[in-house]
Amino acid sequence: MTGWEMVAVAAAGFFAGGINAVVGSGTLVTFPVLLTVGLPPVTATISNSLGLVPGNAAGSLGYRRELGGQGRLLVRLLPASALGAVTGAFLLLTLPAAAFETIVPLLVGLAVVLVIVQPWVQRALARRRAAAGVVEPDQLRLSRGRLAALLAAAYGTGSYGGYFAASQGVLQIGIFGMLLPESLQRLNAMKNVLSLTVNAVAALAYVVVAGDRIDWAAAGLVAAGSLVGGYVGASAGRRLHPVLLRSAIVVLGIVAIVVLLT
Known part of the structure; x- marks a missing residue:
């Protein structure tokens, strides 16, 4: 990578770390940048997952107040998330690269649609909670x-x-919000911990069985950027206008689809 490409990858990691802490879908920032600097899709995905772990940790730490009372439920959910991460990593490493290149544009397209419809999903969840009343975790x-x-x-x-x-985070908030009468901030805190678990377990699996497919320079640059971005996102994310973040994610997702298809 050239010097400017290294700066671009680190900057993408910073924005991805911040977006993951607040909204989710930070991969839509880093993934197209990694493709643009020349990484193959599978290598980009593996290196990206490894690099985003520090940002996930910073975001989880930043939302620690909202995690109060959720410990018992998280202890039950974390093993299932970890097992799912192993399953996903196995599929990534065993399915043919051609299958990944076919599936990924569809997954990115699905992610973009989820980001677009997220405000409507959140309003529907808010109406549901208003009708039923928010139940604190220790009462549920x-x-x-x-x-x-x-x-x-x-x-x-x-x-x-x-x-x-x-x-991944958008899916988690949408699904768990349907099953738990929690505020969106507390759902986001839960999402951060589950995403941290998934990315950390998947990254460990990649290191153990596919270390030769990791671009360590790219992973390190994403990690450095995401660590700072996760901290900033958790600290200041509630003051950022969600429309701006959502618009940027949608644009970058479309860029990723174009890059993959061309």
């Missing part, structure tokens, strides 16, 4: 059916994140 008694649905959601979104992380 999970039925077996609801717990099974939550575990399935954790495994499913973990598999998606282990294979391709774009819009």
